[in-house]
Amino acid sequence: MNAPPSSSAAELTDRSPVLIGALVPLSRPGWAEAGRHLLAGLELAVREVNDAGGIVGRPLELLVRDTAADPEKAAAAVDELAGLGVAALAGEYHSVVARAAAARADALGLPFLCSSAVLDALTEQPTEWVARLAPAQSHGWRIYADFLLDAGHSRIAVVAEPSVYWASGARVLRDCLAPRGGTVTELDMRALDPAAVCDELVATRATALVLLVGHPEPAVSIVRSVRRDQRLAGIMIGAPAGQPEFAEWAASLGDDSAAVPFLRYLPERLGPLGARVETALRERLAEAPSFVAFEGYDTVAVLxxxxxxxxVERARTAASWPSVAVEGTRGQIRFSRTPGISVWQWAWAPVQVVDRDPAEPGRFRVLAPPPK
Incomplete structure (x- = not known):
């Protein structure tokens, strides 16, 4: 009787697709525009992998599931994709959704490379099964807090909706600003309309308002109200979560879309790989790619x-996170164990503070380049 082929030999003769499950918000209430960019990056990288011979001669194939910003829907998708035999999971933009997907992937023993979610506590306990490309919220938002102080803003108001993600962001800002004399006043959006937000800003004498709310609403309505209130002519509006990155923001707000600083995970200048991918993504999207599209591309490049x-054996994939050394579109990607982070983390993707230029809202200005 002949001995069965080894797994490596079987892989050399097998030409069936290697399946990757892709979790992406493609419908409301998910941030569908971010999902579209994330998926464009994932798909471009898959095409390039297959053009270069695939995975040891086997084509790479995405099985895409729309999470629609719903944690329960995401967890169900993880179960489905695991049953379909995916080698790994990729993607997701919303932190709360990614947390649900990560918990389920950990329970099932399914490798998950999270593209975009930043919540520090992506899993309740440390896990070997999950790795992440996006910088943790505590890292990126600390850079944003430094930017606020350097720009002369020490009295900060945050208008927030109930969410573990927004609450975590407010805590990061408060912890960074308080030791340096800054104050953070929280305004609960459940109890206020945009006009009442303006009244509270006047009462607190805040010099900056930070939006910790969903897009397009109530973010768009708040910006419009603040911009039109003569009492608040000097106040800065900020959106660290990145709402102004996308064309929908500019389309909704016009000139009011400008001068709203946000976090963007790109280097000052793209290298040759990044520049080539940027051109291909621009063609695929018919618009300038966001940093989220680069995150999607890098996810597939690593996997x-x-x-x-x-x-393609799942346990071997999870065991390989600490040995990853891949040149991505935004620098070399390596994973490590970072204090306070429960998953394998790229520490760090480049972080810059950017806004839309008031003179030309379609153009971005770098206000604070990535720290050296």
Missing amino acids: ADVLRVHG
Whole structure:
């Protein structure tokens, strides 16, 4: 009787697709525009992997599931994709949704490379199964807090909706600003309309308002109200979560879309790979790609490298996170254990503070380049 082929030999003769499950918000109430950019990056990288011979001759194939910003829907998708035999999971933009997906992936023993979610506590306990490309919220939002202080803003108001993500962001800002004499006043959007937000800003004498709310609403209505209130002519509006990155923001607000600083996970200048991918993404999207599209591309680049080197067995993929060394569109990607972070983390993707230029809202200005 012949001995069964080894797993590596089987992979060399098998030409069936290597399946990757892709979790993406493509419908409301999810941030569908961010999801569209994330998916464009994922799909572009899959096409390039297959053009270069796939995974040891096997084509890479995405199985895309729309999470629609729903944690329960995401967890159900993880169960479905695991049953369909995916080698790994990729994607997701919304932190609360990614947390649900990560918990389920951890329970099932399914590798998950999260593209965009930043919540520090992506899982309740440390896990070997999950890795992340986006910088943790505590890292990026600390840079944003430094930017606020450097710009002369020490009296900050945050208008927030109930969410573990928004609450975590407010806590980061408060913890960073308080030791340096800054104050953070929280305004509960459940109890206020946009006009009442303006009244509270006047009463607190805040010099900056930070939006910790959903897009397009209530973010768009708040910006319009503040911009039109003569009492608040000098106040700065900020959106660290990145709402102004996308064309929908500019389309909704016109000139009011400008001068709203946000966090963007791109270097000052793209290298040759990043520039080539930017051109391809622009063609695919018919608009300038956001940093989220680059996150999608880099996710597949990392997974493809891992699968080529270590094979498609799930446990081997999870065990490979600490040995990853992949040149991504925004720098070399390596994963490590970072204090306070429960998953394998790229520390760090470049972080810059950017806004839309008031003179030309379609153009971005870098207000604070990535820290050296």
